[in-house]
Amino acid sequence: MTIKDIFETMDYGPAPEASGDALAWIVDQGGKFGHFIDGAFTAPGAGFDSKNPATGEVLATLSQASQGDIDAAVSAARKAQPAWEKLEGKGRARYLYALARLLQKHARLLAVLETLDNGKPIRESRDIDIPLAQRHFYYHAGMAQLMEAELPEAQALGVCGQIIPWNFPLLMLAWKVAPALAMGNTVVLKPAEWTSLTALCFADICRQAGLPRGVVNIVTGDGAVGEMIVNSEVDKIAFTGSTEVGRKIREATAGSGKSLTLELGGKSPYIVFEDADIDSAVEGLVDAIWFNQGQVCCAGSRLLVQEGIAEAFHAKLRARMDKLRIGNPLDKCIDVGAIVDPEQRNRVAALVDAHGGEGEVYTAKCDLPDGCFYPPTLVSGLSPASALMQDEIFGPVLVSSTFRTPSEAIMLANNTRYGLAASVWSENINVALDIAPKLVAGVVWVNGTNMFDAAAGFGGVRESGFGREGGWEGLAAYTKPKGKGKALKPVAEFPGDNAEPQPVDRTAKLYIGGKQARPDGGYARNIFDKSGKLIGQAPIANRKDVRNAVEAARAAKGWSGATAHNRAQVLYYIGENLSARGDEFAAQINRLTGGKTGAAEVEAAVDRLFTYAAWADKFDGQVRSVPMRGVALAMREACGVIGALCPDELPLLGLISVMAPAIAMGNRVVLVASGPFPLVATDFYQVLETSDVPGGVVNILTGSHAELASTLATHMDVEAVWSFSSTDLSEVVEKGGAGNLKRTWVNHGIARDWMGEAGEGRTFLDQATEVKTVWVPYGA
C-alpha cells in the first residue's frame, strides 16, 4: 500500500464529545421543566417530551404554557421594567456583561445541550452558536453602556414578546434578549417546542447572574403559546420563523400599536462566476447549504453557476458531497448532523419527492445512520419557476441552475419572493462589488457565506421580513423616541353647498409619471373655504390611479441609481422654486385651512427641503468592526417605492416632510395629499415640473385616505407604506401590508408636531432606507 493509498482510504475515527455533564444538568433539574417566570421556575405542568433527534431518546419533559402562565410572565415583565430601565445603561451593562461571562463559563455544557436537543454537529454548536451568543451579550453590554450618550432621544419600548425558532435555539435567544435588555426592556421569550433546553439553561444562568426578577421570563410550548404572547399586553413582538407564521403575526398585531420585527425565510442565491476560485466556492457551498443541515434561514440554497464552468463545478460539488460525513452530532468529525425532528425530515422529503421529475436529483453517497437524518442532496437543471427553485426547503437540499451573463445572474438571483441573503463568488472584486448592491437582499457575502456578528446587522427585505438584528440599526427595534405625543385629532374639511352652482376657477388634476392626469373615475369634489365658498375642485383618485402611479414610480428606478449629489441638487432646486412662489402658496394655505400660518408653513417647508438636500449625501453607511480580516459594510439603500398618506393638518409642510427624506434617499413616492386641504399639493406639482424632478419620482394623488390606504398597502409593487393621516389608518395599512410583508410606518393614533423637531431628521431617513450588510473578507 502506498502512502497515497493510505491517505485515500484512511477513515476518521470517532471522536465523540461526552454528554454526561449535560445529561446530568437535566437530571439535576428533575428532568421536568416548568416556566421561568419572575425569577423562579414554576412547577412543571402538563406538557410534552423534548427528544434527541439523532437517537429519538427523550431528554426532558417540558410544560405547555397556559393563558395564566403567559399573563403571569407578562405581568412580571411589566412590573420589573421601570426599575430595569431606571438602572440606566451603565447599570444594565454590568448584568449583560455578567451574562456573557456566564455563557462563556458554561460554554461546553451549552454546546452539548444544544447538540443533544437540536441534532446539529457539536463542531457548530461549540464553535459558532455558543461563541456568537456570548458575543451578542458582550456587544450589547457595550450598547447599554453607551445608550445615554449615543442615543439621547431613545427610550425602551417596555415589555417585548419574543418568539424564536428551533434552528439556532440559544443564538436566536441571544440575538433577541441582548439588545432588548440593553435598551431597558424586559422580555417574555418562547423558545421553539422542539428545542427549549438551552433557553431553560439560560434562565438558570440569569439566576446565577443575579438578574432582577421579572427582567427575563421564559415560557415553553407550541405555536398556541406563541399566539397567546402575540395577543398579550406586550409592547413589541420580535419573531423569527416561517413566513407563514410571520404573516399571521403581522395580521394579528395590525393596528394594535405593538412594534414588530420579523425575520423570516429565504431562498438565498449563491452565485458563482466563472472566474471564481472554484475550490473555495465548492467549500463555501458546503457551509452555505449543509451547515446546520440546511436549516438556516439564510442558507445558500439556490446555486447559480455561470454556464462555462457549470459542468466542472457540479462534478467537483458531487465529489465533495460524497465526502461529507453524516452521523452522530456529538462526534467532532461529523459534518452533517440530524434533522431537528421527524416531522421536519418528512416535510423536506415530501418537497423533494414532489419535484415532478424535473431536473436531476443527486444524493450524496453516504451511509445514512438510523435516526432522523436526511442525505445531502443536489437537484440540478431546474427551471427558474419550478417549485423547488422558489420554495424554502429548510433542509440539506441544494437546487441549482445556470446563467450566462452578470445581468442574467442578477435577474435570476432576484427572481424570488424572498430577500434575506446572497453570496457572490468572483476573483474580480469589480464584478463582485458591482453585483452586491443590485441584489435584493439584506446581507451579501462576497467570496464567503454565513458570516455573522453582533456588530453587523442581519435581516431581510420582501417576504424575508423587516427590521434588523445586530449593529446600531438593530437597536431601533427595541427603542422608541422619548416623549409621549398627543392623540391624533381628525381634521375635517370645510362644508359648503354642493348643490349651488358656483364659478370654479380651476380644476386640478392628479400628477402621475411627471404628467398631469385626469382621475380614472372622472370624478372631482368641491373644496370649500372656512366660509363655505368654493375654492376649486380636487380629483378623486381610485385604485386604478394608484396602480398607474405605482407603475410610474417603478419605472423611475433611475432615481435610485442617481448620485446623492444629484438628488441633493434637485431638492435644493425644488426649495428655491417653492420659495420663489412662497407668497402665493402661503395665501392658498391660509384660504384652504382658514388659518394664518401659511407663511410660516411655506418657510418651514423650504427649510425642510434644504435640510434633506443637505442630508442626501451625508446619511452615510458605515464599516463595521467585525472580528475578521475584512470589512463588513453597512450600506444604506433606498427601499424602492414608498406609498404615503400625507398629514392632513399642514397640507404643504406635511407633504414635503414625507416626500423630501424619501426622495433624498433615492426612493420614488406615491403621495396621497392632505384629505381636507388637497389643493396645495395640486399647485405644488407645478413646482416639481420646473425643478428637474424626473417623471415618476414623485406622484401625487388626491382623494380619500381611507379608500386609498388599503390599495396602497396591498399593492405588491410597493415596498413600504407610511401613514400620517389624521384618521388612524394604522390597522388598514399594517394588515394590508401583510400580503408581501412590506415595511410600514404608521402613527398609531399619535399626532406629530410637523412644525417642530419631530417633523424631520434621522428617524425619517432611517425609515427611508434599508441597511444592507456586505461582507468582504480579505485574502489574496
Ligand code: NAI
Ligand atoms: P414556525 O414558524 O411554525 O415556528 C417558529 C416559532 O414560532 C416557534 O417557536 C413556534 O412555536 C412559533 N409559532 C408557531 N405558530 C405560531 C403562531 N401562530 N403564533 C406565534 N408563534 C407561533 O416554524 P416551523 O413550523 O417550526 O417550521 C416550518 C418551516 O418554517 C420550516 O420548514 C422553514 O421553512 C421555516 N422556518 C424558518 C425559520 C427561519 O429562521 N427563517 C426558522 C424555523 C422555520
